[in-house]
Amino acid sequence: MLQEQTASLATGSSGPVTSQLANEFLTFRLGKEEYGIEILKVQEIRGYDSITQIANAPEFIKGVVNLRGIIVPIIDMRIKFRLGNADYDQFTVVIILNVAGRVMGIVVDGVSDVISLEAEQMRPTPEFGAVIDTEYIMGLGTVDERMLILIDIEKLMSSSDMGLIDQSIN
Amino acid sequence: MSTDLEQFYEIFFEESAELLADMETCLLRLDVNSPDLEDLNAIFRAAHSIKGGAGTFGFTDMTEMTHMLETLLDRLRKGELEVRSEMVDAFLKAGDVIKEQLAGHRGEGQADPAVAAAICEELKRLSNEIQAPAKETPVVSNDQTEAVSAEAEVAEVKASPNDDSSRFTYCIEFFSAGMSNTGMENLWANLKQLGSLENVTPANEEERCQLKLVTSNSEEDIWEILAFVVDPAKLKIELDTSGKIEADATEAEAPNTISTDAGSFVDEDEFEMTKMPPAPGYGFFPGAPAAPKDIMDASEANLNSSQQQGESNSKNEPQAAANKSAGKANTAAPASETSSIRVSVEKVDQMINLVGELVITQAMLAQTASQFDPVVFEKLHGGMSQLERNTRDLQESVMSIRMMPISFVFSRYPRVVRDLASKLNKLVELKTVGENTELDKGLIEKIADPLTHLVRNSLDHGIEVPEKRMAAGKPAQGTITLRAFHQGGSIVIEVSDDGAGLNREKILDKARERGLPVHDGMTDQEVWMLIFEAGFSTAETVTDVSGRGVGMDVVKRNIQSMGGRIDIDSAFKVGTRISIRLPLTLAILDGLSVTVGDQMFIVPLTYIMESLQPAAADIKTVSGHGRVVQVRGEYLPVIALHEVFNLHPNVTSIHEGILVILEAEGHKAALFVDDLVGQHQVVIKSLESNYRRVQGVSGATIMGDGKVALILDTAALVMASQQEAV
Numbered sequence: 059m060l061q062e063q064t065a066s067l068a069t070g071s072s073g074p075v076t077s078q079l080a081n082e083f084l085t086f087r088l089g090k091e092e093y094g095i096e097i098l099k100v101q102e103i104r105g106y107d108s109i110t111q112i113a114n115a116p117e118f119i120k121g122v123v124n125l126r127g128i129i130v131p132i133i134d135m136r137i138k139f140r141l142g143n144a145d146y147d148q149f150t151v152v153i154i155l156n157v158a159g160r161v162m163g164i165v166v167d168g169v170s171d172v173i174s175l176e177a178e179q180m181r182p183t184p185e186f187g188a189v190i191d192t193e194y195i196m197g198l199g200t201v202d203e204r205m206l207i208l209i210d211i212e213k214l215m216s217s218s219d220m221g222l223i224d225q226s227i228n
Numbered sequence: 229m230s231t232d233l234e235q236f237y238e239i240f241f242e243e244s245a246e247l248l249a250d251m252e253t254c255l256l257r258l259d260v261n262s263p264d265l266e267d268l269n270a271i272f273r274a275a276h277s278i279k280g281g282a283g284t285f286g287f288t289d290m291t292e293m294t295h296m297l298e299t300l301l302d303r304l305r306k307g308e309l310e311v312r313s314e315m316v317d318a319f320l321k322a323g324d325v326i327k328e329q330l331a332g333h334r335g336e337g338q339a340d341p342a343v344a345a346a347i348c349e350e351l352k353r354l355s356n357e358i359q360a361p362a363k364e365t366p367v368v369s370n371d372q373t374e375a376v377s378a379e380a381e382v383a384e385v386k387a388s389p390n391d392d393s394s395r396f397t398y399c400i401e402f403f404s405a406g407m408s409n410t411g412m413e414n415l416w417a418n419l420k421q422l423g424s425l426e427n428v429t430p431a432n433e434e435e436r437c438q439l440k441l442v443t444s445n446s447e448e449d450i451w452e453i454l455a456f457v458v459d460p461a462k463l464k465i466e467l468d469t470s471g472k473i474e475a476d477a478t479e480a481e482a483p484n485t486i487s488t489d490a491g492s493f494v495d496e497d498e499f500e501m502t503k504m505p506p507a508p509g510y511g512f513f514p515g516a517p518a519a520p521k522d523i524m525d526a527s528e529a530n531l532n533s534s535q536q537q538g539e540s541n542s543k544n545e546p547q548a549a550a551n552k553s554a555g556k557a558n559t560a561a562p563a564s565e566t567s568s569i570r571v572s573v574e575k576v577d578q579m580i581n582l583v584g585e586l587v588i589t590q591a592m593l594a595q596t597a598s599q600f601d602p603v604v605f606e607k608l609h610g611g612m613s614q615l616e617r618n619t620r621d622l623q624e625s626v627m628s629i630r631m632m633p634i635s636f637v638f639s640r641y642p643r644v645v646r647d648l649a650s651k652l653n654k655l656v657e658l659k660t661v662g663e664n665t666e667l668d669k670g671l672i673e674k675i676a677d678p679l680t681h682l683v684r685n686s687l688d689h690g691i692e693v694p695e696k697r698m699a700a701g702k703p704a705q706g707t708i709t710l711r712a713f714h715q716g717g718s719i720v721i722e723v724s725d726d727g728a729g730l731n732r733e734k735i736l737d738k739a740r741e742r743g744l745p746v747h748d749g750m751t752d753q754e755v756w757m758l759i760f761e762a763g764f765s766t767a768e769t770v771t772d773v774s775g776r777g778v779g780m781d782v783v784k785r786n787i788q789s790m791g792g793r794i795d796i797d798s799a800f801k802v803g804t805r806i807s808i809r810l811p812l813t814l815a816i817l818d819g820l821s822v823t824v825g826d827q828m829f830i831v832p833l834t835y836i837m838e839s840l841q842p843a844a845a846d847i848k849t850v851s852g853h854g855r856v857v858q859v860r861g862e863y864l865p866v867i868a869l870h871e872v873f874n875l876h877p878n879v880t881s882i883h884e885g886i887l888v889i890l891e892a893e894g895h896k897a898a899l900f901v902d903d904l905v906g907q908h909q910v911v912i913k914s915l916e917s918n919y920r921r922v923q924g925v926s927g928a929t930i931m932g933d934g935k936v937a938l939i940l941d942t943a944a945l946v947m948a949s950q951q952e953a954v
Contacts, residue, residue: 108933108935108936110928110935110936110937110938111873111875112922112925112938113872113873113874113922113923113925114873114874114922114923115922121936122915122936123936124588124930124934124935126585127582127913127930128918129913129914129915129918129919129928129930130918160917160918161918162919221920222919222920
């Protein structure tokens, strides 16, 4: 027990990843890659239907939907990260997130499962050129042979390049 | 624990604000020559309730001030002092100070202690001015008022019987049947601590126990000890006056009898209750819920309700007295029973949302059900129509929760007019009509400032000084009328005066001076609208009331931001009427739904002049692009919605589609859309709560089929088209 703690403390200095204790992640697929987001940020998962376009919005913002009386913007992560094919059918899945006090939906290729990751299963992000700025990646998780890219969804969705929130410059 | 108290703070603040408003209404209604006792009582109760609450939370500055108020008011309502107008002034000022103190505790601004002290002094001076002859007042003596707090008063109650170092003999009588021996022993021990105890129970008596206690403690102390052990209903404590104790003649009047038997309770004097220790929640709830009722209808309902209150109060008094041990002064309770409950706005909004959802679900169900054969599924269709009716009723009643009578706003103007009129040496009467007209709470809050401005303007610029009025053959006293009524789907609020009216020539001269594009051929309406231009004022002298030309433009902007409109009617030397037209609620909008491609948009109805299908010949281009359409001799710029929003329309040539003629802020434009769908009342939802502001869109709504439709920001679209044209 104590050893575990000291171990995690030791690795804690190497990156912010391990400062997080064991967490549950919802994993989803974008193209061939597997991503994970903190389960606590997920409100629900629903199908993709009746979207109202928003004028002059970036291409990855598909529009807004009515979620029980709340107007919720829908972002297609496949377009944003140029992964997978942006087709829409009855299998298209929207993950409704609740981040930074806002509700929003992201379109992904498919939702796999919920995985619990221990601190030692998470590795710090190496520096590499990825479609997602490494700033928004909390780390890499390993489960058996699979690799999960853990996204700091709150940071990503609040960032200016998503254009979801009015920036002060506007 | 601290968070617990904090959650009550908000209630206390709100309630105190209401009580203060209530108090002010009563004060202004008060006729100095023949004061209505009921009004005085109402003012007293308001001050008293605030004091109770403030005491509970430890806001000593407020307790102090309200206590001063109470002292003077008590003497007034007992007829020991005559009401004079300077007292009313002092009360009003004290009310202002309490308001500031309240704001201070809320963390908004800071009350000036010097002002408070000055008012305190004045109140004290007034209350001490004429000592009532030959009657010892039960009012707390002066030196003690200095450091008044609820605790100090309690001490006083206890102290007064002690003053002559006299000891009282109490006869205690209770049913001891069923009590254990140890319980009795404890009781004996406790009572003995208070003083000398004597058992006078008759030997043959088994069920009852009679005791004689000689003590310097008050009845309350004995009561407290006994109440834990004995059933209060079977307990009786009486002061034995036949004993060897010398009770002062004045002190004999003091409430020395405590009994659970309401009938035998002699003290009906409410003031005595103020001397009770402030138990938690003391004076916390009474009165406030009645407040809306009180101000609802100044002329009629007020008479009624005050009568009612008077009646129920007198009935209630013995009962309230019986509740004394509970430490609650339920003086205004009877009025509150039916009037209102306090619910947070969030809860109401949530309910409105849920009902909105229900309506949508119902619409979806109805659509599905309509596909079934009405003969076979007769019951289903019957049920569906009933569901529709019920949901509509439900929606209406939920919406009405947010509605409040406009008297909430109107009630503040008697004060404004009173103060300002005396400052300007004018005689003005304020009439209010239609105070019960209801509108959305959000609008109520926003309308107050513009309306205040208009009232002040009427008083300063409209109403003339008495001499001038007499010379013009008008009564010396001017009249300002506030009127509210429903018209169509909107509410109209009018501020009218019988003053000088607007001077057309003067306004035109002033406009020319400022270089505004004016000419003599302008209609009166157009001329009057000039006064809403920024920095426009015809006042010869700048006073601290008005004349700087700041304000009317702000008024207009505020009204417009609420989705309203402002109009002026005026006749020179006869008077001016300014009418504000507002939508009933902020949450609902009358809109026309239009389609472009597969998308639906809502155009707010208030901006739409007309819709038409133009002939191809009416469409002209200006310098190659920039199209205009000729409508009745006017050339209007065409805004193609699909171009603005980058959509794929079903029709691209204008004469095949529909043009909706819009007018916003004096500019007109024609909006080109594929088709008109229908007129709806839509519930406005914010896009910004989860997304960001979108150019050309003011909000969103949910249509009957559950889809989202965007509401166009008409003003922005029209203005953008104007800029393009330039």
